[in-house]
Amino acid sequence: MPETTDRLPLRLLVAAPRGFCAGVDRAITIVERALEIYGRPVYVRHEIVHNKYVVDTLKEKGAVFVETVDDVPDGVPVVFSAHGVPKAVPHKAAERGLDYIDATCPLVSKVHRQAERQVDAGRHIIFIGHRGHPEVIGTFGQVPEGCMTLVETEADAEALQPAEPDNLAFLTQTTLSVDDTKAITDILQRRFPSIVGPRGEDICYATSNRQQAVKAIASSCDLVLVIGATNSSNSVRLVEVAEREGTPAKLVQRADDIDFTWLDGVGTLGLTAGASAPELLVRELVDKLSERFDVQEEVIESAKERMVFKLPRSLEAA
Template identity: 85%
Template structure:
């Protein structure tokens, strides 16, 4: 480790907003409150949010993570993750007599309700999202099979064929790239002028804000570090946004992932965190950098976030 006098300066521009969004904060609190009320173990279907540090911390408190309610024993509660689940999942839990708590982000639930309304109106839904992502699976599971078609890219939108072009609607996953999604929607609206979109943007405020915050600092940085999990959609989008702005970006899960070799020729570093990454990991990365450099940290705030989501009534009352 270099001595204090030997460390060269490193300017670190820390993006704000970054890290936990209201939906993630709510989901984690739901698991913690369930553990307080029911005692351990509390089962959680799928990772409550896509972050290993968060999941491991909840495991230490008594949460057990499974991929299906079939793996939940009788007599213990189960929490559904923030990404949302198909309707069949709570139905199966109810059939088994399991107590379940839905931690689906309210903004994802909003998309679920929009999907139901569009199908009720007789429209076929074009859903913009990433195949296999739990949010996409959950949204498709809100409506009858065959009433929704997935589109991932502009090329998909160009190649799309539909039976009734006059009765279409589009919805989107909440954690997509704002720019990519806008480009796909432009193609859909050009090809299908009568297509109906949501009243407001489906991409959540936190995703949009974090991408805008990266854009605001990327041009001033030689390298961007994004703290997040490799299966976190919103974190991966932050890497893409930085690289699209011309700044190389690396995804790290925590301080121990950062490598000194990356910083050759780097005088200014950008630092942000995906919506599932706690601020503790941001501090961990900064501390790691301080082992090597004389760090000069500056917060660059592009928006303020005051969103708070209420807990389920069953947990609020306790």
């Protein structure tokens, strides 16, 4: 006799691209290689990426996470997180004679260099980002105090009263909502027609691709689940993108965070993961769903990613 099941059918649309980006891959590899070269412990200033599973896994291997270089003992190496750090941080590490490795995402470093160039050109920078985010703090720390003004919302952009309105540039955090950022830059360009923007978009390819992938599935779903941390900017933006498409969305860190009452009446579920969430967590969540549902999984691919970033020369040589 054919096997019967009490599990309800669930169509699962899995977004692609999703999960780890090249910058996150590189940052994690840097910590792992540093542990191989130096041995335990290797200190890491701030979470290397915003994902508890990744951080806990590296802790088990011998990484110690701290918030300031002052917390790093003498004689041990320190890695700077993928989000970037103010210039004062490596300077302090060098003054103390610490070996340090910068795991800043190359696309964040590109924004840092753009900030320096705009200030060197005498322009005041309007920086679009989220107050308190490590990437914003790191970028502000690349230039002298007072050279940048933070704008978070369209209302901020409308209210802006710069001292030299004809001598401005704008840059953005790399993990923002593409749509929100365009709305803000449109206001800045309307109000300050001579404002200078970046040569290419500052929002990174991975952030843009993951948002586009959510758009590709959201309208076909009754609910979208996003795997990511609450302090992960790019993950929170994926929730917002789904909701803007008219589809409810929930952010979860692990499969155990699912409240199955969310799935009452859900016939088609969307699934994606932020750029700092490993694919292992996606598979874990699919397995959890399969315990209760007859899952028919479909991968909806909206872009292919082949980006790879080189490791720092010191680690490549080692």
